[in-house]
Amino acid sequence: MLRTARRHLLLAVAAALTLSACAGSTGTGTPSAAPPPATPQGPAIAGKDRVVVAWCERFGAPSPVSADAKVHVITVEALSMPDGARITRQKVTLPERGSVDTLCGEPRSTTAAADRSLFNADFTLIAGTAPRPGGDGLGATAFTVPGGTPVDGPKASAAGNDSAPVFQPGTSVLWYATGDRQVTSRDLGAPGSAPSGHGAAPGPDFVLAGDQPWLRRPLESKADQVAVSPDGTVAVGTGLSLWHRTDPASSYAAEYVEPMLIGRTANGRAALPGSEHAPYCSPIGWTSDVTLFCGGDNLYLLTFSADRGRLETSTALLPPEHFRRVDSAALAPDGRSLAYLASEDGHTVLYRLDLAPGAVPSVVGSIGMPPEGVVNPLTPRLIAWL
Template sequence: MRRTAGARLFLAAAVLTVSACTGGGSKPADSGAAAPGPPLTGKDSIVVAWCDRFAAQSATAPDTKVHVVTLAAHSAADGTRTAERSAALPDGAVVEPLCGQPRRTTAAADRQLFDPGFGLIAGTVPGPNGSAPVATAFTLPGGRAAVAAPAEGRGPAFQAGTSVLWYEGADHRVVSRDLAAGAGPQDHGVAPGPDFALVDGRPWLTRPVDTKADQVAAAPGGEVAAGSGLWHRTDPAASYDPQYVEPASLGPSGNGRSTLPGSERLPGCAPRLWTDQRTLLCVDNEQLLLLTFAPDHGRLEGFVPLLPAAPRFVESAVLSPDGRSLAYLDAYGGTTTLYRLDLTPGAQPVRLGPVATSTADEQTAGSPHLVAWQ
């Protein structure tokens, strides 16, 4: 069974609007710009994030509720909470996928919501008079705008390890902007659809029709990806829409797709991350699976369940900095619990302890996402 709401929540109002103008010129940063929040330091710490929907009163509209995003760091040694920060978002603001409908997402997409120090989180606010959304970053904690030039922008994400914010601007233009450098927007051409996956600073413009951009898990090297199936960056677009491809299904296909050879017995699972160029970690509700592909990714050579059989609900997982261990969240039975697992044959999960996530009720409490092991 899926978890119910957990323990405490600290609130701090925050909003940081970022220009999403495209092409041509750029507007200078606001002279009253605020710096991001201080880095969320802590060697060997595991970072958890969640969003409680409509959990706080708006600071400007008495009849409006807003989302609250919270970030917490826990020791990878014993699970002790070492830091926490929150932000109540402005009216109508959203951070996807944290504040949207619950869905399985990749570790890369979850991490790309944040700048390197976790002082900013990417999101959107409604445009003027409820028009197209504005690509935005919010301070954690804080609340002052770093750049004040709102314009259209969707699907914002930080390039891994940088302060460069990417988004899809007006007329489907792919745009990036370095927030730390105060640089103007850089145009990267046109996307065929309303969003894209960001892989090593390169936009991945195509995906399966039943895979969201934040569900695209690209292998090291950025040439092959997994979502609802497996496909290559160079695969041709689907005949019905240039933003989609037809992947080879991982496991039995119920939609007419071809099945990747060797995966016929693979149980359904959602790609989370690659541990190396040929090995993919998938998340099932009660299991973590390691999938090994042939060197050309043309065949699944095998898969191994990592967890002993037991009732559980796996929320998400992240890889340790040295790549030798995993951390994952089990949200079974009303409590969210953090575990560590070494990637060695026969290793058993180590319980690090409960993770207090939210005091919101079950209708508004957000699912926790593991976003980093730093």
């Protein structure tokens, strides 16, 4: 009986294997290739009513190719805006000598728009630089999120290091300045597509507003401290200072314009009429073509005339007892509210504030303290409110 049962079992297994083989065959008898295993991605970063936060651990992981070297690790996190709950956390381990300078370089004062331009439309790529084939300088590329694999590049070149890689908003088109100071773009959604030239970059970096590079910058300002108005005609920089896209270069150097100060006249430079008592603050973003949001010793709304030739009003939003130093901030999609990060007792706290005088900020959640063992963590940055 036992032998008979065992024989029946073996026959059943053999039949099952035969059926399985037949199911995996084509009509010609050639086995079909099994689909590759899916790479675990976790929940998507992009989504409605979320904020995206990112930070860099400088030299936070061993290099996979050099025993004595380390590489940068970027964390990208999506949080629910209503309650601060973490939706996903994804890691980007950059290749050796790879970098996303805005996040992993020296600490900078940046706008959320500048940080958002590091990512493509759905937050699956982050712009940066990596060694070119053969080690001939650094080229512009993008790294997969999560992962950190360079995509479609960097390209070989004899022109030195590429710089300032960013994505055109809402697209997979990467813009950057080549080593010979030419503004260039290529679509990473179409690998192998030919780069497009957009003229000379008279400065070492630029601001991308839509598909228009702002190639000039005011004295003592950096591209990542610049906020361009929604209509693309004026920009403000840290200080504050304001200039038009059509302003001529200053005599100081071809890559600069002489901006109009927002505040008191200083060093022989002209001040914008009506701005004599304006606060010293850094731009966060425009809520309309004539309304600018900025941060300093408080959070302010600045309202300009229609031609941006005069400052009409300057309004402090927070009562002094509610003010916290703002590390980074991003406007809501409708421009009526603000999300911002503030450091408190070693924690990074996420706040929400309606943009109306007398509004009181509310705590949404906490990013928390860096986990044990994190090396050289830079301050978390609020990238966008989606």
